[in-house]
Amino acid sequence: MGKRSFNILDVTLRDGSHAVKHSFTEEQVRQVARGLDQAGVRYFEVSHGDGLGGSSLQYGLSAVDEMKLIEAAVDECEQAEVSVLLLPGIGVKEDLEDAVKAGAKMVRVATHVTEADVARQQIELGRNLGLKTIGFLMMAHMAPVDKLIEQAKLFESYGAEVVYVTDSAGALMPHEVKERVSALKDHLSCEVGFHGHNNLSLAMANTIAAVEAGAAYVDGSLRCLGAGSGNTQTEVMAAVFERLGYQTGIDLYKVMDVANDVVAKIMPRPQEITGSSLIMGYSGVYSSFLLHTHDAAKKFGVDERSILIELGKMQAVGGQEDLIYEVAADISKRNKALV
Amino acid sequence: MGKRSFNILDVTLRDGSHAVKHSFTEEQVRQVARGLDQAGVRYFEVSHGDGLGGSSLQYGLSAVDEMKLIEAAVDECEQAEVSVLLLPGIGVKEDLEDAVKAGAKMVRVATHVTEADVARQQIELGRNLGLKTIGFLMMAHMAPVDKLIEQAKLFESYGAEVVYVTDSAGALMPHEVKERVSALKDHLSCEVGFHGHNNLSLAMANTIAAVEAGAAYVDGSLRCLGAGSGNTQTEVMAAVFERLGYQTGIDLYKVMDVANDVVAKIMPRPQEITGSSLIMGYSGVYSSFLLHTHDAAKKFGVDERSILIELGKMQAVGGQEDLIYEVAADISKRNKALV
Numbered sequence: 207m208g209k210r211s212f213n214i215l216d217v218t219l220r221d222g223s224h225a226v227k228h229s230f231t232e233e234q235v236r237q238v239a240r241g242l243d244q245a246g247v248r249y250f251e252v253s254h255g256d257g258l259g260g261s262s263l264q265y266g267l268s269a270v271d272e273m274k275l276i277e278a279a280v281d282e283c284e285q286a287e288v289s290v291l292l293l294p295g296i297g298v299k300e301d302l303e304d305a306v307k308a309g310a311k312m313v314r315v316a317t318h319v320t321e322a323d324v325a326r327q328q329i330e331l332g333r334n335l336g337l338k339t340i341g342f343l344m345m346a347h348m349a350p351v352d353k354l355i356e357q358a359k360l361f362e363s364y365g366a367e368v369v370y371v372t373d374s375a376g377a378l379m380p381h382e383v384k385e386r387v388s389a390l391k392d393h394l395s396c397e398v399g400f401h402g403h404n405n406l407s408l409a410m411a412n413t414i415a416a417v418e419a420g421a422a423y424v425d426g427s428l429r430c431l432g433a434g435s436g437n438t439q440t441e442v443m444a445a446v447f448e449r450l451g452y453q454t455g456i457d458l459y460k461v462m463d464v465a466n467d468v469v470a471k472i473m474p475r476p477q478e479i480t481g482s483s484l485i486m487g488y489s490g491v492y493s494s495f496l497l498h499t500h501d502a503a504k505k506f507g508v509d510e511r512s513i514l515i516e517l518g519k520m521q522a523v524g525g526q527e528d529l530i531y532e533v534a535a536d537i538s539k540r541n542k543a544l545v
Numbered sequence: 546m547g548k549r550s551f552n553i554l555d556v557t558l559r560d561g562s563h564a565v566k567h568s569f570t571e572e573q574v575r576q577v578a579r580g581l582d583q584a585g586v587r588y589f590e591v592s593h594g595d596g597l598g599g600s601s602l603q604y605g606l607s608a609v610d611e612m613k614l615i616e617a618a619v620d621e622c623e624q625a626e627v628s629v630l631l632l633p634g635i636g637v638k639e640d641l642e643d644a645v646k647a648g649a650k651m652v653r654v655a656t657h658v659t660e661a662d663v664a665r666q667q668i669e670l671g672r673n674l675g676l677k678t679i680g681f682l683m684m685a686h687m688a689p690v691d692k693l694i695e696q697a698k699l700f701e702s703y704g705a706e707v708v709y710v711t712d713s714a715g716a717l718m719p720h721e722v723k724e725r726v727s728a729l730k731d732h733l734s735c736e737v738g739f740h741g742h743n744n745l746s747l748a749m750a751n752t753i754a755a756v757e758a759g760a761a762y763v764d765g766s767l768r769c770l771g772a773g774s775g776n777t778q779t780e781v782m783a784a785v786f787e788r789l790g791y792q793t794g795i796d797l798y799k800v801m802d803v804a805n806d807v808v809a810k811i812m813p814r815p816q817e818i819t820g821s822s823l824i825m826g827y828s829g830v831y832s833s834f835l836l837h838t839h840d841a842a843k844k845f846g847v848d849e850r851s852i853l854i855e856l857g858k859m860q861a862v863g864g865q866e867d868l869i870y871e872v873a874a875d876i877s878k879r880n881k882a883l884v
Contacts, residue, residue: 411750445827466820476815481805488784
């Protein structure tokens with residue numbers, strides 16, 4: 207008897223946008239979209255790395271208007287459907303309406319794990335536009351399980367058809383993913399998804415844990431192309447889940463071909479677990495902290511890893527960048543006291 | 546209460562030898578050895594990638610005599626002990642005696658998973674030379690669990706103090722690692738080890754499974770430097786096991802420093818999961834098959850992945866390279882019959 211089936215959603219053309227500094231061209235998007243479609247990947251995402259409307263000085267300018275990229279991707283699809291990412295506060299109503307005109311069929315509305323309440327309008331808008339509408343709880347490691355359930359229920363109450371546990375920092379351990387996905391399965395009627403990052407070399411293990419716990423959607427990226435050390439590797443997932451006895455509906459050779467013949471050639475560098483991505487996963491902090499931390503470490507003569515780990519313990523969130531300098535100063539004082 | 550402790554054995558300077566085409570210099574070895582020693586890594590291995598005596602036209606010539614490299618590594622160690630790898634048929638008695646003179650304190654005698662019986666003399670020699678002596682069962686996915694137990698018992702009967710489950714092709718799933726390590730724990734009195742490869746992005750998950758099942762030794766490599774898609778990443782292991790509540794005795798910052806400041810600069814290219822390494826893990830074949838398969842695929846106009854997967858199903862072993870062309874011819878015939 208075959209095991210339960212689930213969907214692999216590829217994020218190469220969205221999370222991978224970070225890794226190429228939002229430089230995707232229309233031709234690159236067409237090639238990747240065509241490859242994914244022909245390989246049998248049913249859903250894939252196309253947006254600026256920070257979601258619709260992300261193209262800006264703050265988040266990085268896109269080389270090509272994302273609506274053109276969405277249109278091109280949709281144009282290549284015979285079966286696959288294109289998803290877009292929307293972060294309330296970055297993307298607006300008109301962006302989503304434009305994405306629908308460009309042919310998008312799914313929206314994932316993303317908030318910090320404790321801030322689902324800012325997403326009511328966007329979830330309702332997605333439903334009203336006839337999209338498959340998904341809630342995406344980012345930095346999921348920063349909330350205890352009870353809080354995660356509460357926030358997922360909010361998303362469900364607004365109309366989300368799937369709620370994702372999103373391990374943005376690649377900080378979760380497999381047993382923690384299992385616990386979180388199982389808890390959402392137990393407490394929600396809608397479906398559950400998982401999005402992993404490989405900062406601790408556990409993206410694949412976490413994705414398996416999610417599927418075993420009942421996730422209906424799991425994200426992957428060709429050649430891991432994504433923020434930090436990248437995502438769960440889509441083409442490897444196809445092989446691993448086949449070995450584990452699941453039906454993915456994906457043609458292994460074809461998905462390997464688009465990974466190795468197309469995406470590998472687009473990548474500015476391979477995805478590795480370097481010093482900063484490892485510390486991000488270990489400390490569970492935002493990638494946006496890295497730059498300021500580097501400066502603060504220099505200024506106060508302390509190891510930047512100690513700053514990040516301290517920020518992780520404090521559960522600092524985006525917007526609290528001032529804290530970085532305070533923490534650096536404290537560590538410097540403590541170090542001097544030890545001498 | 547702290548969890549059971551275990552040993553991380555670093556193989557950067559042995560498995561990584563494959564990745565740098567056996568080009569390690571004495572200075573590189575000194576830097577890596579010093580970094581590992583100062584980070585608190587208790588054991589690490591220095592040898593040609595194919596073990597002592599591997600330097601040859603067939604296996605690749607070493608740039609520097611491995612005895613010089615072992616000596617240099619030992620010279621840098623204040624606490625760590627240096628291991629060497631010995632494959633019966635490649636390395637000989639004199640090689641091991643020379644390694645002992647150079648300061649090696651541990652030997653791992655490696656055979657195919659069904660051929661432990663060729664290693665009696667080498668295990669006995671290791672014990673007689675006063676070395677910590679380990680049996681290393683390679684391509685462990687190719688034997689059913691009963692066979693693995695039988696072979697491990699042979700190693701134990703010869704005097705091995707540890708027997709390793711060695712996932713040479715990166716083909717095992719975490720539940721398979723758990724089953725194998727647990728079986729050896731149940732049936733042997735000696736200790737059990739695990740050596741993983743990342744071909745299916747599961748090296749870290751498999752290493753956790755091994756430790757949870759009672760492995761006392763697990764291998765890692767800095768920045769994954771090793772054959773195929775490389776090994777479990779040593780510095781990431783230090784972070785992950787700390788997060789899981791284990792005591793590794795390793796200083797996270799220091800092991801990161803040697804990985805990122807030393808090893809990253811030696812690497813000719815980052816370790817990735819490419820087409821060939823993925824198919825190796827998926828099909829479970831020898832890396833030595835890749836070259837011939839490439840030729841056979843061209844000659845018969847078939848997809849080389851199909852040849853490798855067929856060889857995997859047939860459980861072909863090293864030395865059966867003729868089979869590659871037969872398999873290619875068969876696939877070609879079948880393909881033509883389908884047209």
